[in-house]
Amino acid sequence: AQSVAQPEDQVNVAEGNPLTVKCTYSVSGNPYLFWYVQYPNRGLQFLLKYITGDNLVKGSYGFEAEFNKSQTSFHLKKPSALVSDSALYFCAVIPLEGGSYIPTFGRGTSLIVHP
């Protein structure tokens, strides 16, 4: 069965500094990988996805993520954090093999950007 680990419950960063939210995954075969963001009292919103091709994926609001197959990681990054980026971030994986195509989510990482 597939799994996703987000090793940090919370990440604190100063506004203007680069940010990284970590994600590692375990899946049989090749994965589809996703990042979603959840603002307070809202549902999850799609940020970006990796399916195939370039390991560096660019998404919404200036976020990007790098797929590293050897380290089974898909860390979310942004060069310069904004206070408005403060939210809960979820990594998700879908295995290409198996046919169920159900996303498994990590437990989420709370990003706090300080002014």
Next chain:
Amino acid sequence: DSGVTQTPKHLITATGQRVTLRCSPRSGDLSVYWYQQSLDQGLQFLIQYYNGEERAKGNILERFSAQQFPDLHSELNLSSLELGDSALYFCASSQFRGANVLTFGAGSRLTVL
């Protein structure tokens, strides 16, 4: 507004009761997913429907059931409620059955007292 509508937004009920959560998917989406979000368990997949048929089942309790109707809206029925069922229940939709981006509703917050 994501286009996925969930009602009610908040629900407070007592142990042993039964509730129904409703979801209208985004226009054109055929697949509906239900997830439960709690502090201790994170985001747990419950069940998926595609065009009226059940397609995948996750960690859904026997006390819970769901269905997708011909107009593609879905309902999640929770019965014999326990305190531990208190959580945020999300519905998400996608156009196809495969590995798609999900569009989430704002959720239904269930509190069992």
